[in-house]
Amino acid sequence: xPRLCALLSSCFLLLNIADAATVPLATLITHGPRTLRRxxxxxxxDMTPGxxxxxxxxxxxxxxxxxxxxxxxxTHTPATFFFTGMWAEEYPTPARAIAxxxxxxxEDHSYDHPGFEQPCYGLTSIAQAQKAADIEHAQAVxxxxxxxxxxxxxxPGGCEQAQDLTLVRGLGLIPVDWDxxxxxxxxxDPRVIIRNVLRQTQDGSIIVMHSxxxxxxxTALALPAIIAGLKARGFTFVKVADLLNNP
Ligand SMILES: [Zn+2]
Numbered sequence: 395x396p397r398l399c400a401l402l403s404s405c406f407l408l409l410n411i412a413d414a415a416t417v418p419l420a421t422l423i424t425h426g427p428r429t430l431r432r433x434x435x436x437x438x439x440d441m442t443p444g445x446x447x448x449x450x451x452x453x454x455x456x457x458x459x460x461x462x463x464x465x466x467x468x469t470h471t472p473a474t475f476f477f478t479g480m481w482a483e484e485y486p487t488p489a490r491a492i493a494x495x496x497x498x499x500x501e502d503h504s505y506d507h508p509g510f511e512q513p514c515y516g517l518t519s520i521a522q523a524q525k526a527a528d529i530e531h532a533q534a535v536x537x538x539x540x541x542x543x544x545x546x547x548x549x550p551g552g553c554e555q556a557q558d559l560t561l562v563r564g565l566g567l568i569p570v571d572w573d574x575x576x577x578x579x580x581x582x583d584p585r586v587i588i589r590n591v592l593r594q595t596q597d598g599s600i601i602v603m604h605s606x607x608x609x610x611x612x613t614a615l616a617l618p619a620i621i622a623g624l625k626a627r628g629f630t631f632v633k634v635a636d637l638l639n640n641p
Contacts, residue, residue: 422559423546425573426598426637433595433629434637435473435620436572437462437605437613438548441480442507442518445608449484458485459607461614463492469621474634475605476503476548477540479532486539493540499633502544502567505532514553525558529565546570546634552602570634572602576620578613579604587616592623600634 426432441457448454466473475492477500482489493500505528509517520528529547537543547567549558554569562569574594578587591601603617604610621631 421563421569422554423568423570423600423638425600426634427639428596428598431597431628431630432632432637433574433597433599433601433624434632434634435466435471435601435603436476436548436570436634437473437603438476438503439478439481439485439605440503440507440550441478441484441606443480445606446480446484448608454608457481457606457608458488459605459610459614460488462603462605462617463488463495463498465614465617465621467495467497469618470497471621471631472497472499472633472636473631474499474501474546476501476546477532477536477544478503478507478550479505479535480507481606482536482539489536490540493536493542499635500536500540500542500544501546501548501570501634502529502532502536503548504528504550505535507550509551509553510549510558511553511555514551517551517553522557525561526565529562529567533565533567545640568638570600570638572600574599574601576601576603576613576616578610578616580609582612584612584615584619587612588619588623591616591620592627595624595627595629598637600637 492498508520512519547562547569552571559569576587577590603613
């Protein structure tokens with residue numbers, strides 16, 4: 395999968411010096427400035443037709459990890475949530491509460507979480523012609539249910555092609571992935587998640603975690619030690635928009 399930022403000395407600099415309209419179209423944001431001791435915790439709220447089926451059949455009780463935001467609120471930790479449209483439809487009340495909480499920020503993670511490039515961790519594929527409609531569908535659903543219109547878009551699975559970056563920019567959104575993989579997806583041992591985050595995080599990092607529980611069962615168990623550990627190292631938590639100086 396193309397990671398254009400890896401080819402650039404600093405993707406952030408391109409964003410920081412200008413507003414989104416002047417950022418090169420094929421730029422994927424993976425972190426903020428490396429000069430300030432600030433980091434962004436981000437939580438993806440995935441939902442796919444398969445996950446919805448698991449809910450309907452009772453195989454999975456909930457894809458809303460309430461404990462994640464309880465911990466964030468109790469510790470006054472700002473965070474950014476990337477909602478799929480389907481997740482917001484499934485959980486409209488918490489979706490709105492998150493969006494209306496000044497501690498948090500809500501952004502776009504597609505409507506039903508397809509892989510924009512294949513293969514992508516088993517995610518379903520989506521035709522090029524359908525991608526814009528998927529993103530705009532999510533924008534409309536999130537805006538209607540939460541009252542907030544996202545400004546950033548995160549590719550499901552972090553899978554994208556160069557033309558997808560241009561597509562997202564063309565829709566008026568800024569593509570934002572991460573530079574720190576917590577590894578909470580499929581991980582039941584919180585110690586592994588804590589270690590992953592504390593080892594990788596540096597100034598300006600964007601940390602990806604998940605707030606849907608299910609196959610990310612240990613996120614909330616790891617979160618208190620991650621927050622405390624990064625604070626102890628002098629990091630300040632900010633929302634993505636603040637990290638990118640675009641509040
Ligand atoms: Zn996702």
